[in-house]
Amino acid sequence: MKHTRWIGAVVSATLALATSTACSSSSGGGAGGKVHLTFWTHTHPPMIALNKALIKEYETKHPNVSIDYQQIPNTDFNTKMLASLSNGSGPDIINMDDVALRGDYIPKNLLAPLDYKAMGLSSQQAIEDKYIDGTLDGAEGPDGTLYGLPTEFNATAFAINTEQFRKAGLDPDQPPATWDDVAADGKKLVAAGQGGFNFLYLSAGQYTQQLQILLNETGGSIVDKAGTKATIDNAQGIAALSIWNKLINVDKVGNAHTASRDATAPFADFEAGKTAMTIMYPWGVGQIKQDNPAMYKNLKVVPLPQVDPANPSGRWYGYYEAVNKASKQQAEAWKFIQYSASQSQRWLTDVNFIQPLKGWAQSPAASSVPFLSVWEQAYSRGRFDEIGHHWNEVQDAVKTAIEDTVLNGKPVADSLKQAASTINEALPD
C-alpha cells in the first residue's frame, strides 16, 4: 500500500511524538548475526508456562537468538492474524489449529514449507516417519507439503462421573457404548437425581466439532468431497442431529438452556455434577484435576459412544507450530520449532498435550497419563474435521441449525435444510 507510506511520512513529519516513541515492530530483521523471532500462540495458561520455559532454554543455548513470545486471546486470534498478515507483517512463528491451517492459511499460501534442511534432516519423510500415520495431515497441503509440527494433538473420548453412576445404580465399569446407552443411562441418572449428559453450547466452532463427531459416526458430512455443495441435510446428516436432539428434547438427559455457556470453563457443568457424562479431550482431564480435585477422583475416561460399536470412528484436531511466509528468519524459526517439538515428554507431563509420535504411549512420560489405554485407542482411529473456503460461515450455519432444533424446537430436517441453503450460499460456485 503506497498511500499508507506517503501518509505515514507526512504524519511522522507533523507529529513529533513519532520520533520519540517509535520502536519495535513485529518482524524485525536479523542485523549482525542477531536473530529476533516473534512467536504468537492463543492463551492456555499451562501451555504458556511451558513455552516460556522452552524459549528461555533455547535462548541460553543460542545466545544470538531472542524470541518475543506474545499470547493472543483465542476469540481474537484470527482477527489479529488477518490484520497483521494484510500488510505483510505478523509473527515469525504461529501456533494454529488444523482447521485454520488447512482451510485458510495453506490454500492462501501464507505459510513457509517445513524446512527440513534447517533441521538437519535429509527429507520431509524423515519427519513424517516419526509421527503416527495421518496425524500430520492437519498441516499438510494438497500436494503433500508439510507446513507445521504439532504441539497439541487431541483425540476425542468420553468421561463419566463414577460416583453419580453408582448412586443411580449403574455400574461405572459398564460405561455407555452407544448413544442409545447414553440415553438409557442418562434417564436413570436423572431419575435418581443425578446429572445426565449434555453437549457444550459455546462457539460456532465447538458446535460444529460436536456435530462432526456424530456425522463421522453416521457416515454423514457437512459438504461433499469437492467442497461445492452442502450435504448436511441428507439422511446421514439428519441422523446425526437427531441423536443430539433426541438426547436433549426427547430423553431429556440434559437441559440445553441451563447448560453453562462460559467458554472460560467448558467443563463447569461436569465438575459441578450437573452432568455425569461428557465428551472429553486430553487437556480437559488436566483442567478438571486442577480445578476440582474432589470431582477428579470420580472421573473415568471411557471410549467415545458410537452409533455402530462394531465400526467405530473418532475425531482428531491439533494445534501446529508453523512459520509465516513473510518471515525473514524462516530457517531460524524452524529450528526453534524443532526444539519445541523435541520436548514431547514435557508437553505430556507439564501440559497434558499429547504429541502423536509413534510409540508415544510406551514413552516414560506416558506412564503417568491416566486412562492411557482409552487415549491410545482414540489416537489410533481419528479423522480430521471437514474444511473449506469461508468455513466460519459454514460453522455459523451449523450452529444456527443446532440452536434452531435443540433450543427452539424446529424439526431437524427443516433446520438442516435451512443450513444447507446458507452453506451453499457461502461455498464457491
Next chain:
Amino acid sequence: MTSTTVRARRPRHTATTRHNWIGAAFAVPALALFGAFAIYPMARVFYISFFDYDLTSAPRFVGWHNYRYLFGSETFQASLTATAFYVVFTYAPAVVLALVLAAGLDTRLPGSGFIRLLYFAPVAMSWVAVSIIWRLILQPDGLLNAVFGTHVNWLTSDSSAKWALVVVSIWKETGLFVILFLAGLQRIPDELREAAALDGAGRVATFRYVILPLLRPVTAVVCVMAIIRGCQSFSAQVVLTGGSFNTEVINLYVYKTAFESARMGRASAVAVLLFFGLLMVTMLQLRLFRSRER
C-alpha cells in the same frame, strides 16, 4: 419569553476577519488527526468496497458485485431487521428515561451525588464485565427469573434473546445520556425557570415550554449519538448471544464478514451502506429538530 429567545437569531459571527485565520487554525489539530486516522482509512473502505479482498492476497476489482450480493442476501437483511429492532426498543426508551432522570437528578439535595452514581455505575462497566454478570442474572436459574418467578430462557430462545439485549442495553446506556442531559441542564440559568414560575407555569409546563426548548442543542447531540451508537453496536450482541437467535446486528455482520470470513470487500460495502444510511437518518433527525421549532 421563550418564543422571543427562540426566534431571535443572533448575528452569528461578529468576529472580524482578522480573527478568522486564527479561528481556522484552531481546527487544524483535530482535522490533521481526522485526515490521517479517519478520512484516509474511510476513503480506503469506500475504494475496497468495489473489490474482492481477502486481506492476504491482492484485491480483485468486482465493480458493484458486493452491493448486488448484499441486496439479495437473507443474512444481511436479517441483520438490518435485528438492528432496527435493537435501536428502536433500546434507544427510544433509554433517551426518554435519561431525560426524565436528568431532570430529577439536576439538584443539590443531600445524597443526590450518590444517587447519580447509582445510575452511572452501569455505564462504567465494560461489556466484558457486563456479560459475565448479566449471563448469570439471565440464566434460567438466575436472578431475574428468581425475582419475578418466571421461567424464561432469556438468552437461548428466538423469542426472548432480542428482549434480553434490549433490557441489558437500556440498563447500560441510559446513564450515558443522563450525563449529557445533565451537562445541558446545568447551562440553563435559574432565572429562566424562576421567570416561568412567576408567570404561574407549573413544573411540567416549565419543563415542557422552557427547559426542553433550551435543551435542544444537547437533545440533538443525544439523539444523533443514540442512533449512531445503536446502529453500530455489536459488543452487546457478541458477549451476550454471539449473534444467535436473530440478534446478529449489522456491525456484527460486518465484523464477522471482515475478520472471520475474510471478505473485506463485502464488509466494506456494508459499511458504506451503513454510512449513507446513518448520514440520511442524521439529516432527517436534524431537520425534525428544526421543523418542530417552527
Next chain:
Amino acid sequence: MTRHLAERVSADLAAPPPVVEAPTDGARPAPRRARRPVGRALVLYGLLLPGGLVFASVFVYAVVSALKPPDEVLASPMRWWPSHVLWSNFAKPFEQVPFGRYYLNSVVVGVAVTLLNVVTCTLAGYSFSKFAYRGRSLLFLIVLATMMIPLEVIYVPLYALVYDLKWVNTFAGLIVPAGTSAFGILLMRQSIDGLPDEILDAARLDGAGELRILWRIVAPMMGAPISALALIVFMATWDSHLWPLLVGSDDQHRTLPVGLAAMQADNAGTTGVPMLVAAAVMALLPTLILFVLLQRRFVHGMTMTADVK
C-alpha cells in the same frame, strides 16, 4: 456531498437559541434554593433513589459474585450469598497475569487520549462555532461523517498506516489515532454556540488574544460539557478492545479489555470465573472515580459563576 447540504447541517446544528449566560461582571447571584424543595426531594428520594438501587443492584451482585468460591458462582439454582467470603479472588488477577501492568497501561492510554480529546475537540468546537471561514461547513460535515462508518472496517487500513509509522507495540499507536472525536467536536460546538458573542467581543476590545479568550473565558464556562466529554472519551477508551488488540501484542502495551478477553478465553476452568468477575469489578473503578470527581460539574447552579472571574 453538496455545499448546500453542508450549509444546512451547519444551520440545523446551530439552531439552538442563545442562552442568556450568568452575569460575568462578578456580581454573583445570591445562592439560590431549588424551587419547591419538598417536591424535588419527594421525587429524588421516593422515585430516583429506589430506581437507582435497582440499577446498581447488578453491580452489587457482581461484587458479591467476585467474593464467591468458584463452584458457587455458576451454581444452579443460584446462590445469593457465598458460603465463605473469598477475598483472594481479588488478588488472583495480579498473581496469574500482569494485571497491574495492564491496569497501568489502560490508565496511561485513557488519560492521554482524554486530554488530547479535550484539547482538540474544544479547539475545533470553538473554531466551528465562533469563526467564519471558507469551507467551514464542509469541514464540519466531513468531521460528522466520520462518525457514520463502523470502526472495525477502517482498522485494517489504519493498522497498515500505524505499522508504517512504526507505532505497532507503542503507546503512540494506542493514543494518537484516538486523539480526537467527531462526537466531542459536535458536543463542544453545540455547547459553545450558546455562548453570546458579546462576551468574546468585549474581551477582544480589551486586547485579549484568541487563545487567551479560549483559555480564560470559553473553557471555564464550558465546565459541564468538557467534563461530559472527558468522561465519555475516557470510558470509550477504557472499554476499547479491538484497536488495542491489533496494535499491541505484548504485555508492555496490553490494555485491560484485551487482558480481560484473554482471561475469559483461556480455558482457565471454573476457578477462572470468580477471578474474572473480580478483575472486571476492579476494572471499573477508575471510571467511577472519574465520575465522582467530575459529577458535581454536571449539576445545576454549581460552578458557572464561581469559575468565571
